[in-house]
Amino acid sequence: MLRSHLTPIILFFILFICSSSSKAQNVPTVIKAVRLIDGRGGTPLGPAMVRIEGEKIAEVGTQIRIPQGAKLIDLGNATLLPGLIDLHTHLTDRYGTHWEEALVKTTPGHNALWGAHNARVTLLAGFTTCRDMGPTWPYVDVDLRQAIDEGAVPGPRLLVPGNYVSSTGGAGDAKQFSIYVEVPTVQNLADGPDEVTKAVRTNFKHGADFIKILVTGAVLSKGIHPGAQQYSDAEIQAAVTEANRWGRQVAAHAHGVDGIKAAICAGVRTIDHGTFLDDEAVAMLKASRKTFYVPTLYTSEIIQTEGAQHGIPESEIERNREIRDIEIAGFKRALAAGIPIGLGTDSSVIPHGENAKELALRVSFGESPMSAIISATSLNAEIIGWQDRVGSIEKGKYADLIAVPGDPSKDITLLQRVGFVMKGGIVYRDDLMK
Numbered sequence: 465m466l467r468s469h470l471t472p473i474i475l476f477f478i479l480f481i482c483s484s485s486s487k488a489q490n491v492p493t494v495i496k497a498v499r500l501i502d503g504r505g506g507t508p509l510g511p512a513m514v515r516i517e518g519e520k521i522a523e524v525g526t527q528i529r530i531p532q533g534a535k536l537i538d539l540g541n542a543t544l545l546p547g548l549i550d551l552h553t554h555l556t557d558r559y560g561t562h563w564e565e566a567l568v569k570t571t572p573g574h575n576a577l578w579g580a581h582n583a584r585v586t587l588l589a590g591f592t593t594c595r596d597m598g599p600t601w602p603y604v605d606v607d608l609r610q611a612i613d614e615g616a617v618p619g620p621r622l623l624v625p626g627n628y629v630s631s632t633g634g635a636g637d638a639k640q641f642s643i644y645v646e647v648p649t650v651q652n653l654a655d656g657p658d659e660v661t662k663a664v665r666t667n668f669k670h671g672a673d674f675i676k677i678l679v680t681g682a683v684l685s686k687g688i689h690p691g692a693q694q695y696s697d698a699e700i701q702a703a704v705t706e707a708n709r710w711g712r713q714v715a716a717h718a719h720g721v722d723g724i725k726a727a728i729c730a731g732v733r734t735i736d737h738g739t740f741l742d743d744e745a746v747a748m749l750k751a752s753r754k755t756f757y758v759p760t761l762y763t764s765e766i767i768q769t770e771g772a773q774h775g776i777p778e779s780e781i782e783r784n785r786e787i788r789d790i791e792i793a794g795f796k797r798a799l800a801a802g803i804p805i806g807l808g809t810d811s812s813v814i815p816h817g818e819n820a821k822e823l824a825l826r827v828s829f830g831e832s833p834m835s836a837i838i839s840a841t842s843l844n845a846e847i848i849g850w851q852d853r854v855g856s857i858e859k860g861k862y863a864d865l866i867a868v869p870g871d872p873s874k875d876i877t878l879l880q881r882v883g884f885v886m887k888g889g890i891v892y893r894d895d896l897m898k
Contacts, residue, residue, distance in 0.1 A: 493535045494534050521857060524859060546864060548593075562774070605626065609671075628678060628717070635687060679727050680718050728752055733756065739759075740790055746803060756847050762814055765825070805831075
């Protein structure tokens, strides 16, 4: 009897909530701030106003008519920017857990749940789009992307590789334990052009957006040294050729210079890490116009200061120590040459949510704050081919907006204090609203 009385009440509230949500999405929103950085490198606009209709930007200007019934968001003395973009994250990996330990002590479900947590943390830090670079457990990233897209969990817009492609004995080989210990769920090894081609097809079959191939050794892995090329030129070319057939991109994990050059010649979209970048490689990138350098500099700071307490083997901390100065020199070489430099962070090697510290470190090495902002916005959007939807504050693009107190074009560290986050017209953080 009690149930029969409660049911209509419950239904009423469900209908009320659904109706309210539907109406809220149809109400125009106007955002005001003292200045706006549009992500394209021009002079900041101020005072600034942005009108949002649904999930898209409808108008940008200094004086915008506020439609009747519109919601007004006044951010006061804040700067509006496009949502930031990170081209190198590992959202399904928990910070402080070494990937080899995760293979024998965790489950895909564990990583999926932490992925949901890390996605929210990253979104609230102002990163509304991420290119995730491969989970420890295959295809958990595909599930996370789908959960975000369907509204089950909050998080950035995601591009995912499903399962990175590695050679036997190279970086990312999940069979580096005793010969008697198997992790059969992880099938990411491919040797020879034919196996690489099949691995690419398999990843796309299971929902990958792009391919991540490990071209050289890695810092946080056993096996071949980071400076050594682990995939042959023919194997790298096989990955790019097959991905291009699908209309997709290849991201190359590449530290060593031989691997970097082979990957550029093969036509990969990004050189991630790019530690041993030399003058010839910089010249190749400049001439390529289709391959971009995406360093991950802040990881070296964290590995040295916090690596031991989080279980990173001393041998891998020493690898990091050996290449630190080389990595910085490569970045400065690229900066001096004026080539476009994408923004990546390699979180979870760094704590999730601290992604903007990469920008501050780059500025400390000589990059201008505005150049760093462009890297994390319009340039990154161009690199992933999403320049028509994200990366700048323009009419017709997604209403992915963030705000910080003060002017980040003068103080880049302000991007570590994001106080307002909107993705697709929905506010996820509103600390700055008056």
